Amino acid sequence: MPLTHAIVHHLTQTAHAEKLHLRDTEMNLDESLKHLVNEVKSSFYNRASKQYGRFHEESGHFKALTQQWLQGSLDFTAYSSRVMQQLQLKLQETQQESDGHWLFAVEELQQERLFWLFHLKHKDGMYLTHDIELAQGMLLDFTKLGFGACINIPALENQETDFFTVSFGFGDRSLQSTVLEFTDFTDTVDTTADTERFMAIVKAYTEQLPPEKGASYRSKAIQYCAEQDKQGETVVCQELSEVIDEEVGNTEAESLIRYIEQAEPEAKKEFIPDRKSLKRFMRYTGKSKEVSISFSNESLGSQVEFDPDNERLIINSLPAALLKQLKQE
Template structure:
């Protein structure tokens, strides 16, 4: 992924002292290390829980100011503002947020990258961790490293989608576990408004899939294969930071009838967008239940719980509403 521009601004926050900005005056020169850092940063970012949306505008809640970042970016893309000035303005607004909500400062990495026809602006506040290295004399020496896993605040903007004006989910940003005030403050800094609930959309998609499998009355093996295909496709999209496309997913689930699942969604009117940002946490919860005790072995896909299979917690029993045909035949043979 070619890097068009890159820069690091440092926000220092020594113990007991106020946060202060050490702004860079020049972009970073190209290097193999910077390319490798971008690759690691993308993987770490895609693994994070995120909000998806767009820049605030006149259609959003009354009283919400339009995004100043949107205007600054427009000037940058029109070459009325350089990358140093653009990112320094972002860092200046970020410093008070660090001062108010974070125990330590970090390095604000800003990247303008292009991949094929897509172009992205990526922002990430990275902290440091103490590590070790072996120098040329084979001696162990302390080494201070960027901690990509500890990414307090980060955002990614699809510049092409934003400029095209046909999407409301071109901007994503991390949901920090540090507190609601920090998350809201970062969204305000970006001038962001949520355009889609990734967790809710993913849950609705999985519900639509469960309904589809039940309606088709698929054998257990076919049901398992389609479940695995869905999770594999959705997880791959999440790893790449790409949305789940309903038409593409439908083709993955059934090559013989590539429109079957897509038509099911549209005919049942689940209200899903054509492209859904995958929520990794929700996907990970869509699993297979299994257990064995006293000569009884039971396993079933989690999407069947509450429909074909019910758990009666009070009486500690499972109720199977649709007995598999093969098992039904065996039971009748013993009757």
């Protein structure tokens, strides 16, 4: 992970304290810093609730400052400091409270240049010094990472529609509208609709296959999408089709991508998977006050049968533990 820039500032904006501590130089790009960035990136990618979009058409402070930095009229330190000053003013204006450090970082990948912004929160902790003495301090709490944002710089410069990704952590609900407004973010991608549209296509395609093969194909397609989501990658239909068709032994004429081109030519060939939608396709779940039911997608039609006319489920293979309980009664 070749980091090229990184800096951290501290902002406290509460009813009892207002403090902005700005670092005046960039941080050393050492292993500790790389570990920090890897930790927060991992937390960011693992979140289910990410939003994808771009800057508003109207220019706000964050958008304007980002453009000044990219055009070279501000260096990275000055850019990050100006952003923090404007953020403090925004929190004062909206009477919102926030405390923690803000990490700004840039990494150069093979085909991408990414800008990262993270709100780092703290917890009180105890640690052992090099002299094996106990000491107290404030530790970064990676389990409670706050707001996170990623800007794909080449995509921004090419004026693409989805170069900006944002996500919030637990306990950030009150800040969401303020921070989204401050960062000039606007949604342009409906990941839920895109995922559900693709899975509807997969369902229609697999219904043409023999039942066992169709169930296996649907399961593999869901797993592929889920894995892409974990890695923070898009799903490219051509690549998914090549991988799964080879696994199940389909010919090129039988492939999913061929079906999409013929039956759904207007469908997106690449999309960002939505984790919550995928979970609904992985398992059927439901509960009432008296009954809770959950079973995998693959079970329907074999171990579990659905009678739509009478709205009944028929379970052909009970779990051993449940069967034991029932027989004891």
